[in-house]
Amino acid sequence: MGDSLTVAIRFALYLDLMMLFGLALFGLYGLKGKERASGTVLRFESLLYCTSLLGIALSLVALGVLAKSMSGVSGFMELHHHFFQMILTGTDVGLSWQVRIAALLFAIVGISQYKRFATASLWGVTVAGAVALASLAWTGHGAMGEGSRGYWQLIGDVLHLLAAGAWLGALAAFALLLRCKSLKGEHEARLLARVLTGFESVGAVIVVVIGLTGAINYLFIVGPRIDGVMLSTYGALLFLKGLLFGAMIALAALNRFHLSPLLERSVRNGEYSVAVSALRRSLAFELSMAVVIIALVAWLGTLSPEVE
Structure with missing residues (x-):
């Protein structure tokens, strides 16, 4: 309990x-x-x-x-x-x-x-x-290192948290913008299309930072090995987190290269309800996976993996 x-x-x-x-x-x-x-x-x-x-x-x-x-x-x-x-x-x-x-x-x-x-x-x-x-x-594990190694580990963990927070905040903002009450007309749809396009470069930086700091944190906590780790609860949760992160990247790519351009074209044509509905479904999946990942992070922080 x-x-x-x-x-x-x-x-x-x-x-x-x-x-x-x-x-x-x-x-x-x-x-x-x-x-x-x-x-x-x-x-x-x-x-x-x-x-x-x-x-x-x-x-x-x-x-x-x-x-x-x-x-x-x-x-x-x-x-x-x-x-x-x-x-x-x-x-x-x-x-x-x-x-x-x-x-x-x-x-x-x-x-x-x-x-x-x-x-x-x-x-x-x-x-x-x-x-x-x-x-x-x-x-969590970010504070478990000692000396200069501990400072670098802590910095990596902080950057990982900030990048994840930036991504989650953006997803929450898009979810609020995609509500039926928020999309009252063409002006709101144009704003949504512009904001989605503007997030492309920010989103790319966020993904790179999360990926790099995640790999660095793994090396600090577990070491350059996977044998034995995946048989533990920590390893299983970490593997699931990685799968969900990969799925989020796939959905983000779908939004970036298909749904966002579709919304822009639809707004110009004056009929954007189909594009908005597709974005709502994609974002709902992405936001749900983000919440599950955060739950896994909260759980992983209470576990003590073997450290090499």
């Missing part, structure tokens, strides 16, 4: 902080000028507020679960204040927790200025979201 709760909280934190960072970043590279105003295209203000507040709540729960597991007590009511203080001041995980809370509070302050300075607010939330998301690297 304890392991299941830990995995569930890790999954929720990963999902929430990736959304916070990814959505704010999408607002910067995907939209222009007045399009960034909350409610014009996306309800950024409410979306970012909710993810920031949820991130704080989940972080508090995660700290309680960690304290309970480290203290060995049977119930949360038995935990003492000094034990929390010891975790916060005496462990790297506690330090990363404080950094995450500070970043999320900064994000909330930034969002409060959204109506007046939309672009500056998005920059502030993007930076704060990146810091909050990066702090999760200290709760």
Whole structure:
């Protein structure tokens, strides 16, 4: 029960902080000028507020679960204040927790200025979201290295998280743009087509970074071998994650080379309902696989593979 709760909280934190960072970043590279105003295209203000507040709540729960597991007590009511203080001041995980809370509070302050300075607010939330998301690297295998090797491993894990967050945020933004209520007319369809085309170069960079850092992280954690690893639970989950990532790349390529150009042609012809429906189906599959991958990452972070 304890392991299941830990995995569930890790999954929720990963999902929430990736959304916070990814959505704010999408607002910067995907939209222009007045399009960034909350409610014009996306309800950024409410979306970012909710993810920031949820991130704080989940972080508090995660700290309680960690304290309970480290203290060995049977119930949360038995935990003492000094034990929390010891975790916060005496462990790297506690330090990363404080950094995450500070970043999320900064994000909330930034969002409060959204109506007046939309672009500056998005920059502030993007930076704060990146810091909050990066702090999760200290709760997994990214913090297990020592010396200079440990720093490189941590950097690789942070870059992996940020790239994954950028991809998930973009998928969530596209899903919101593809809602029936959002596509009210030709103007919205043209905007969607332009944003999809604009994501092509960003998406390519994201895929390359995820692929490279994923391979580097594997070498740091397991070593240059696969024999024996695939027979373990860790190896099986990692293999499944790789398969899903490959399927996501295939769907992204389908969107890039077929569905996005189809939408552009359809908008010019004045009939885009078929192209939009095809994009909705493709995106639903891609977003579902992304969520499953994040669940696998949350689970993998609690396992201890053999390290060479």
